[in-house]
Amino acid sequence: MTPQQQHGTELGRFLRACRARVTPGQAGLPTGAGLRRTPGLRREELAILSGISIDYYSRLERGKETRPSPSVVDSLARALLLEPDEAEHLRSLAAIAARTAPEPVAAPSRNVRPGVKLLLESLRPAPAYVVSRTNDLLAANPAGLRLLTGIEEWPAKERNIARYVFLHPAARDLFGDWGNQVRGCVAHLRTLAGTDPDAPDLTRLVGELLLKSPEFARLWKRYDVKNRSYGRKAFHHPEVGDLTLGYQALQLEGTPGHHLLAYNAEPGTPDHDAVALLDLLARQPTSRPATPGTTSSTSS
The missing domain is CATH 3.30.450.180 (Beta-Lactamase)
Structure with a gap:
């Protein structure tokens, strides 16, 4: 797996976790009857709420699509009812996923001035x-x-x-x-x-x-x-x-x-x-x- 795919998977994990927390009722969707296998929103429900195709969202969550536009990211944040910190985290993950190579990170220092x-x-x-x-x-x-x-x-x-x-x-x-x-x-x-x-x-x-x-x-x-x-x-x-x-x-x-x-x-x-x-x-x-x-x- 390439570094880019690894970051895409991290983005997908966050999307899945947030999707599982939002109920249809919270998202303004009819709850319907019967049991739901999905604890939160289904992929297709989130895709519709965000104004993107189901296939595109599925690829994004699975790490096969790694370059969502800022407007798509903002639409997902609104549909997932994210708090400001969570929305900013989603933007950071999307930016990292779009990089062709990871930026080098300096080893953290333990020295206090x-x-x-x-x-x-x-x-x-x-x-x-x-x-x-x-x-x-x-x-x-x-x-x-x-x-x-x-x-x-x-x-x-x-x-x-x-x-x-x-x-x-x-x-x-x-x-x-x-x-x-x-x-x-x-x-x-x-x-x-x-x-x-x-x-x-x-x-x-x-x-x-x-x-x-x-x-x-x-x-x-x-x-x-x-x-x-x-x-x-x-x-x-x-x-x-x-x-x-x-x-x-x-x-x-x-x-x-x-x-x-x-x-x-x-x-x-x-x-x-x-x-x-x-x-x-x-x-x-x-x-x-x-x-x-x-x-x-x-x-x-």
């Missing part, structure tokens, strides 16, 4: 850390590492947010909405898999989680894609109690794939007091082991 480490320190007591495109934890200030309770017990190169939420025994109790947290992790990895499906760092992580976590395997089949760069998260932390923090993720220019994630709490609130206590505990020499120094980082 000194200036970024200083920035992490300046954000204290607010928890903050730097992650790679696959959510490897590359650097953290004291509260950032301490917030993810128990992650410092793992070797530095095994610290990954997706691995943590699915495989660490403390994660289910830590996150106030663990189900939403894991769905977000899978959606992020699915988005990356659509645009760079053969990336070694991604395939290793996904392969491990498919093998070790039935919940990850179930969510991976859904093919949800979404990018969330800000919001609020609730925590049930074993040392500082319940707290709800805002968060913001920022792309770091100059290092492809690196993002800074910083949490925040309004000064004078119990949540801010909990964050300050977390930072204090992380600096205590008698507290549970943490990475040497004020900032945790790894590099290859």
Whole structure:
């Protein structure tokens, strides 16, 4: 199979997954009587809704047609009732499918620039850390590492947010909405898999989680894609109690794939007091082991 066909298959998988999620009723079609073998829309129904031929759509889903026009892609996105993030992902897959050869992708760096480490320190007591495109934890200030309770017990190169939420025994109790947290992790990895499906760092992580976590395997089949760069998260932390923090993720220019994630709490609130206590505990020499120094980082 050529690289172009591989990308076409990825486009087809996304179309099939989205088609299976849309019922005839949601698409404005009569539901009819009797059982349907297809859980969502049939190919011919989606083709009609999108204004394209059934044969063309079938070829597109099977990876035999790899150059859909922008108007066809937009029609499919509307017919499939895609959210903005999903529609953008569909456009990205279509653009990749149309390439005659894959663009070379530089190996992701694990090195965090000194200036970024200083920035992490300046954000204290607010928890903050730097992650790679696959959510490897590359650097953290004291509260950032301490917030993810128990992650410092793992070797530095095994610290990954997706691995943590699915495989660490403390994660289910830590996150106030663990189900939403894991769905977000899978959606992020699915988005990356659509645009760079053969990336070694991604395939290793996904392969491990498919093998070790039935919940990850179930969510991976859904093919949800979404990018969330800000919001609020609730925590049930074993040392500082319940707290709800805002968060913001920022792309770091100059290092492809690196993002800074910083949490925040309004000064004078119990949540801010909990964050300050977390930072204090992380600096205590008698507290549970943490990475040497004020900032945790790894590099290859």
